[in-house]
Amino acid sequence: MAKEFVKDVTAMDEDFAKWYTDVVTKADLIDYSSVRGCMIIRPYGYALWDNIKNALDAKIKETGHENVYMPLFIPESLLQKEKDHVKGFAPEVAWVTHGGEEKLQERLVVRPTSETLFCEHYANIIHSYRDLPKLYNQWANVVRWEKTTRPFLRTLEFLWQEGHTAHATQEEAQEETLRMLNVYAQICEKYLAIPVLKGQKTEKEKFAGAEATYTIETLMHDGKALQSGTSHNFGDGFARAFDIKYLDKEGKQQFVHQTSWGFTTRIIGALIMVHGDNRGLVVPPRIAPTQVMIVPIAQHKEGVLDFAYDLKERLRKVARVEIDASDKKPGWKFNEYEMKGIPIRLEVGPKDIENKQVVLARRDSGEKIFVALDELEEKLPALLEEIQNDLYNKALNHREENTFTVQTLDAFKSQLENKQGFIKAMWCGDQACEDKIKEETSATSRCIPFDQEQVSHTCICCGKSADKMVVWAKAY
């Protein structure tokens, strides 16, 4: 392949952060704009998001939820109704102070999240137990005034869905909170081929205003963690602040119990950093906008292009197939679709036509497979499934190889100096210990996993007896 065709990316091992920004731009996922911290999501990046969104939206609807749309703005006084919530969000919001030529009497916040708006609406429409549960979701943009930003991982504006539900009892709210955490886990594992660690956030790390926050944590190629989806049980805290009551079957006024849960464009960052390699992006087949790219070889020769177009029409029934019949050289095309992480490249030239076969090149392993023409309808979907599973297993292996158990704070530190990853360690439950561990290691508690192990009997920080295993990591 001639050098001029190659859009080089920095090697992962050399500079992981540079590799990441090379990939997001050279795979045409994003462009920068003159708006600080906001990105332009280009067609290929948006098509990825659309596929993730469609898969998640179907599950959200299957589990009985309905989509709605709430205002972009929140009046300052509304944001202030729940005290923990405003304390958590006020320092990082964008303020609208003027409309047209006029100064506003009350400042408006550009929504960083919409609990307060949903609460106000719920107070208005919930009256009786017959109105419950309310299972609402919205797809929207939100803004958080971050100081440092990186495409997908942390941007001033991002796209997400936020579910907001109201229930008659605390038990139902808790079921819902965990149900939606499991939906997120399924999307990650089955569609994005990313294994997740499920657990509960510590008090320190929970969402502003929540009673309990649950999370799915994923491990990136460089050993850092990424919080990939969260689900919150609010108890009746917001209901008390916003006076959301219903008349129960016995005719008594009761506060509702609420949840919220969110999943964002950030997951595209996880996709890149879990599956990508030094040649660019690697996209799991189930969410790939294009699963198979046909690249005709010696396409100027008679019959090749017609044959390739016919093949595309045939194979469209079993996969998302595109063809690149442009006059660019095959080497340029190979490089382009490797950078974009398209799962399979299908090469077909005069010799292949003669031999009634094509070449399938796997993006993930580089393997090239000759397949007889009349077997394509059967072998192509099977190969896509195989790639999907291989990507998941590879990511799972990587996570297992980079999950470490420590019994002391010293061992914790030297592990991180040696190699980053998930660190399993016991914790007494005292926030002072959590703070100290963070201060000394720069690692944060990712979660208290649902699958607990007694990896020792004492807190690695204070030495007191401890029954909680926490997974720690440096995080994005």
Added chain:
Amino acid sequence: MAKEFVKDVTAMDEDFAKWYTDVVTKADLIDYSSVRGCMIIRPYGYALWDNIKNALDAKIKETGHENVYMPLFIPESLLQKEKDHVKGFAPEVAWVTHGGEEKLQERLVVRPTSETLFCEHYANIIHSYRDLPKLYNQWANVVRWEKTTRPFLRTLEFLWQEGHTAHATQEEAQEETLRMLNVYAQICEKYLAIPVLKGQKTEKEKFAGAEATYTIETLMHDGKALQSGTSHNFGDGFARAFDIKYLDKEGKQQFVHQTSWGFTTRIIGALIMVHGDNRGLVVPPRIAPTQVMIVPIAQHKEGVLDFAYDLKERLRKVARVEIDASDKKPGWKFNEYEMKGIPIRLEVGPKDIENKQVVLARRDSGEKIFVALDELEEKLPALLEEIQNDLYNKALNHREENTFTVQTLDAFKSQLENKQGFIKAMWCGDQACEDKIKEETSATSRCIPFDQEQVSHTCICCGKSADKMVVWAKAY
């Protein structure tokens, strides 16, 4: 039907504006929030928008466009690059002046439309004729600081799609501008059953920064017009302001030619005011979230509910069918689904089961039809198509009956005093006359229709010779 089940709406003839707000709230389309001029789009309203959006998105993709996502904010300096554009929009934008605790060095506008962002991006990614055309679209929220607002029709924030394209030549840009206007016309006529009037806006009414604006205008039940979709040809005006150039095949630098086109949640207002009646909403079958609502009669009797559920499963293959098996009385249900405008109510009770038939009640005409059980798969889709066509024809008749031709300004005024509608009249092309007509009649020029007629030979205002027929109306 017992009185207590009826959610009354004000009669149309009594107070059309009140009728409208009654319908949007009682059909559960929207709720008000404490954010001035912003509405909450409730599940039923959002499902309507989703169906419109999906139909339009499919056509946008069929015509070769790709979806992207641009930032919510526009730096003040970027908005100011095209002079007509900033003059048109600056007075009606929301300004972000603070991020977190800090005052911003440069104010940000919450996007009222995204021409400037697309231009900046295009200047960055377009280099050669090979990069053209660029056919981008985005689905987004936008904000315009309106003084008076009404749900769907005019809100501070609304949802829309905005297409933005760049082409090598002015001819291609003009083709694109008209292609997308026709796509909007199709969505209105084929899906929403709303006839449209296609034409060009006058200089006075065109989009800020455009060379030419084309529009589809629709006529509401009360004889007022609603601008329902616009498509703009920018020529190379924005390209010059933003320096968007490409190298042509001869190696010469050329400015691109651009278009933009938008379609918004406002169309739901049109849907309400074109098809609705004194019992509430009437939704055309093709975009109805629920096309057939099954209401079991005497559902406590053995076998009725099982029968109704089986019917739902059977009919799901031919239509979007739901069932209301709640313990509310049938009268209440009838009223509820009439208010929501569900095209067909299917009633089935013990007698019907015995007679192997059901009752289909049309929402639009009130007609009740007995259909044999084994004919439902055939008759139901046919009836939905018939309703769709009848709604369109009814709306078309209404428009024709309310389109008037005048030869003098006095006739114009007395027509509007007598009855509102589309007014066809000749215009000399002078803006002074256009201004005067508006001042004296409160009607604005809706468009210069593509289908021209010579309804007289002189301008109704100045009496000079005139060759342009304009359609005028009071408008939302």
